[in-house]
Amino acid sequence: MSILKKTPNSVIALLNITGSPLGPCCPLHPLPSCPPLLLLLLFLFSLLIVVFVVFFSSGADLFLDNTFYNAGTTGSDVLYAGVPVISLSGRRTLSRMGASLAAAMNFFDLLVRDLDEYVDLAVRLGQNPRRLAETKMKLHRHTRLGLLFDADRWVVAYEAMLAAMWDAAIADGIRTGGREEEEGRKRKSIVISSHVLDPG
Numbered sequence: 001m002s003i004l005k006k007t008p009n010s011v012i013a014l015l016n017i018t019g020s021p022l023g024p025c026c027p028l029h030p031l032p033s034c035p036p037l038l039l040l041l042l043f044l045f046s047l048l049i050v051v052f053v054v055f056f057s058s059g060a061d062l063f064l065d066n067t068f069y070n071a072g073t074t075g076s077d078v079l080y081a082g083v084p085v086i087s088l089s090g091r092r093t094l095s096r097m098g099a100s101l102a103a104a105m106n107f108f109d110l111l112v113r114d115l116d117e118y119v120d121l122a123v124r125l126g127q128n129p130r131r132l133a134e135t136k137m138k139l140h141r142h143t144r145l146g147l148l149f150d151a152d153r154w155v156v157a158y159e160a161m162l163a164a165m166w167d168a169a170i171a172d173g174i175r176t177g178g179r180e181e182e183e184g185r186k187r188k189s190i191v192i193s194s195h196v197l198d199p200g
Helices: 002-006 036-058 073-080 093-105 115-127 129-145 151-176 179-187
Strands: 085-088 190-192 195-197
Touching: 002 115, 073 085, 073 093, 073 129, 085 093, 085 115, 093 129, 115 129
Parallel strands: none
Antiparallel strands: 190 195
């Protein structure tokens, strides 16, 4: 509330998209009793939530990250919408997701060390439209150039990881002298994206 008090004419919007009105019958906990059509509708609903978050966020000036449980996927969606995310890292893994997103974008201007700095940065950006606009422009550059939204590079890295895992599994089979693994090495191939890796 101190941020609102120090920033005249500001409004805070709270968006709660957690949970499911359908209880256990949701994509995270599919039950055999759930018809496929319902699961499809729930999946489409989850996509609609992402679209809504991006659309809703695009009208905001700032996103104030939760200090205890940082915004992971939501944070990515908000950054993609071009909204600066102020984030405070904590000791828990869940409270360092904001720092991970910042590192993936190579954009650390909005990471803070304590609550006082968190409030101070939010107030400074809220009171200074010019500085906020400059921050958004800088964020836009890092969104285009950073790794966070570079899908092509992610696919290449993921393929390399899978290939390394495959090679390690084959090498392990050779070391242990497993007949099964040896035969598998001659016959098996793995398809990764558009590439076929043949260990034989």
